[in-house]
Amino acid sequence: MLHKKAKRTTGNESKQLLNPVYSRIPLDRPIPRNEMPEEEMLPQTAYQIVSDELILDGNARQNLATFVTNWMEPEARQLMADTFDKNMIDKDEYPQTAELERRCVNILANLWHAKDEKETIGCSTIGSSEACMLAGMALKWKWRERQRAAGKSIERPNLVMGINIQICWEKFCRYWDVEPRLVPMEPGRYHLTAEEAVKLCDENTIGVVAIMGSTMDGSYEPIEAISQALDRLQSERGLDIPLHVDAASGGLVAPFIQPDIVWDFRLPRVKSINTSGHKYGLVYPGVGWVVWHNHSDLPQELIFSVNYLGGQTPTFALNFSRPGSQIVAQYYNFVRLGKEGYRRIQQACQDTARYLSGEIARLGPFQLLSDGSDLPVFAFTLKEKTNFTVFDLSQRLRDRGWIVPAYTYPKNLEDLAVMRIVVKDGFSQDMANLLLNDLKRHLNYYAAHPESKHDGGTPGFSHGASHEEKSVNKGK
Known part of the structure; x- marks a missing residue:
């Protein structure tokens, strides 16, 4: 009978296998960031290092800036x-x-x-x-x-x-x-x-x-x-x-x-x-x-x-x-959903976009530039000068993970600053209500602190690809 040759375990690997994940070598010292480390490490260790860094990214499901798909079925x-x-x-x-x-x-x-x-x-x-x-x-x-x-x-x-x-x-x-x-x-x-x-x-x-x-x-x-x-x-x-x-x-x-x-x-x-x-x-x-x-x-x-x-x-x-x-x-x-499936999904996205845009318009300080009647996407701006800007509000929404971009329009409308929401498959009306609750919470904060000065936030915009941005006016 043929036997596979046993892999020889080094002393360093033995220590890593015996130690809990956060005391493994080399997690007890900094990892080189701009050059390759001299030694190799266990796959579990490398995974943990990369995974820990990615925790700092935003949650893709709450990214209402990007048009890019962030959910697919397990079979896909x-x-x-x-x-x-x-x-x-x-x-x-x-x-x-x-x-x-x-x-x-x-x-x-x-x-x-x-x-x-x-x-x-x-x-x-x-x-x-x-x-x-x-x-x-x-x-x-x-x-x-x-x-x-x-x-x-x-x-x-x-x-x-x-x-x-x-x-x-x-x-x-x-x-x-x-x-x-x-x-x-x-x-x-x-x-x-x-x-x-x-x-x-x-x-x-x-x-x-x-x-x-x-x-x-x-x-x-x-x-x-x-x-x-x-x-x-x-x-x-x-x-x-x-x-x-x-x-x-x-x-x-x-x-x-x-x-x-x-x-x-x-x-x-x-x-x-x-x-x-x-x-x-x-x-x-x-x-x-x-x-x-x-x-x-x-x-x-x-x-x-x-x-x-x-x-x-x-x-x-x-x-x-x-x-x-x-x-x-x-x-x-294409074969899984067919025309009926795509119609159902896109209609659900538009229904949610129309619902959310309508509720945001009723909050008081906002004016809609679009309402989701074309793409399930809409933009809105402030009706008049307030003690906060759309950039401030965009930043504050991140306290619960919401990524809602704020940006200015291009030539001839540079003074128009807006927020934009993209509704995609996976963003339900329940999630829309959670976002509305957080918007109301931040509006209540600004109402209770009229002396607040806006943060002078920098225009920012997120796309997700793809593909590709030069400025806040060009993202998809």
């Missing part, structure tokens, strides 16, 4: 654990994972009313930031094709969008040498409108980006109206400008609870759409998706071929190695 978590070791780029080694990715793209194309799923093309990405980069590149390459065919200059491309866009679009413009034409906000207008969009368009405009769910207040931009305005612009001036929809959040909300809103491939001018699977797609970060309505909308120069089981498979993502686990989890959600 198990599937992700089972597939952490699968590299998504190795499609010939993991052909079934690649097949699940293809199915997810088709599911999204159908959900967004593509005429024929066989005519669409798309892929998974590391969140919507990569997806936006790919969509932006396609817009620029297609614009260059049109300009060259017309014998015109390709030197000064521009991209039209609202100033409320996510920072990844500014990154795209800087990385790929495109002029960002940002429509500023005005009192009462917090996102891009059709009238403002067409004002900035010219023959060098590679496209217009419209947002299906602004991160600033959760509102949908009027995509159908923008598309119609671009149609009129073409008929009047001959400018055929495509439309990309950044549906990072709304792409997996509107189809289920607002199906009558026309914003997707039902509009011929919409050439591409991105969404974040790790937001209202209900998957842990990070996974995004980008879909083009037709193969012709994605320039061939951006597509590379890799050998796939004797054939050729197109790849056009920016990233190379990445885990397949999020794709598997996304497919799990």
Whole structure:
């Protein structure tokens, strides 16, 4: 009979195994933070060191700043654990994972009313930031094709969008040498409108980006109206400008609870759409998706071929190695929940958002900028000057773990400071009532201490990814 060779236990390991966890070597002395320790340690010890530090993080379930999913079913978590070791780029080694990715793209194309799923093309990405980069590149390459065919200059491309866009679009413009034409906000207008969009368009405009769910207040931009305005612009001036929809959040909300809103491939001018699977797609970060309505909308120069089981498979993502686990989890959600399940979850989120926004409006000092009628997201500000600011209140809410961001709006509305709440799956009406109780407690404190001076808190904002922030105005 063969016997495994017994592992030799060193004296140091023996001491660690015999000692209680908090007296183990090397927990009786500081751990190097910026260089590797000279000696190895037991896995339990390393785990304890890292776990103890993470206690200082906020509680993800109470993070009302982030759009990112922070709860999944045990079965989904198990599937992700089972597939952490699968590299998504190795499609010939993991052909079934690649097949699940293809199915997810088709599911999204159908959900967004593509005429024929066989005519669409798309892929998974590391969140919507990569997806936006790919969509932006396609817009620029297609614009260059049109300009060259017309014998015109390709030197000064521009991209039209609202100033409320996510920072990844500014990154795209800087990385790929495109002029960002940002429509500023005005009192009462917090996102891009059709009238403002067409004002900035010219023959060098590679496209217009419209947002299906602004991160600033959760509102949908009027995509159908923008598309119609671009149609009129073409008929009047001959400018055929495509439309990309950044549906990072709304792409997996509107189809289920607002199906009558026309914003997707039902509009011929919409050439591409991105969404974040790790937001209202209900998957842990990070996974995004980008879909083009037709193969012709994605320039061939951006597509590379890799050998796939004797054939050729197109790849056009920016990233190379990445885990397949999020794709598997996304497919799990699609087949597990179906349209009915997604509708139930998103409607519950919106119901909670509408309830919470209504109760906050009734507290007295707050004015709603949005109420959760679009995304299950709303923003509110102080009606008038008080002895506290939204930044003070945001900080005080952390005494019980609530993470509610406070931030200022961008150009032309810099003096408008707001708080914003994102309601996601797992945030119940019971939890909303707990938050309301804490808001009332802090308001009572300020009422009882009218002489209090506000702390002059620094504007802060939390996103959770992903993806990516430059300033308080650009988080998702």
